[in-house]
Amino acid sequence: MARKEVTLLLFLVLLVAAVEAQLHDEPTAAAVGRRRGAKAATAPTHLHFFFHDTVSGKSPTAVRVVSPPASSPSPVFGMVNVMDDPLTEGPEQGSAPVGRAQGLYMGSDQAKIGFLQAMNLVFTAGDYNGSTLALLGRNCPLDAVRELPVVGGTGAFRFARGYALLRTHWLDFATGDATVEYDVYVTD
Structure with missing residues (x-):
């Protein structure tokens, strides 16, 4: 070095x-x-919504800004994507919006598909409109359930701590597009 x-x-x-x-x-x-x-x-606040990550088509919500090097030991190790993904009440893309997931995820595991994910959940509707939650952690999308820590927030979630449980609802292996169910538990 x-x-x-x-x-x-x-x-x-x-x-x-x-x-x-x-x-x-x-x-x-x-x-x-x-x-x-x-x-x-008090008991933690429970939030439930769906995250839609679209990397294909004419209007992607996540774009690759760095591709893995040719010498990468896996197809995603070293890749970086930036996202501005919709969050909705239900699993359908047309379901009522609750916010956006804005941040990035990068391939950080040489042995399997695993990402370091850093994002803000920006709420744009409902009781938490204008508030955010910050998540930072490991996300292996092929695992049945993943846990990401909540490391902070703003507005109604100032000083928040907690965790998010992620479950893949739908994944298109050909395109990489996915819908992920989020159960977020937050304390202040």
Whole structure:
């Protein structure tokens, strides 16, 4: 590795370590409240919707911005797609919209189809209109169920934590187009 890359990597590792240490050293407001006899946290908010990823046709909602190198050990390792995918109430494309999934996913597994997925779920209808949830995690679309952590949010979901369970509802192996069912559980 070049000297600049090693320096950058070392800086990032130290930054992550410092943030992690700070998170473990300072009690959260919720933990302090529980120690003072505050009321127990409420049940998580459950959101259910469908994600439509279209990479084919004249109007794709996800586009490849980096293709895997010729030397890639798998057909997707090293690939990067950017997405602005619709979220709907039901599995049909014409179902009532609830928002958009905006972000990217990249092939990050050499042995199987696995992605690092980073996205904002931007809600455009209903009780959470104008709010967002941020998800970041591993997504292996051929697994029956995948779990992505919720790492934050805005609006009604400010300081949110939780997880999303993803299940492939429909996948076209020829095009790569897919519809994925999301069950998201969020606490604040």
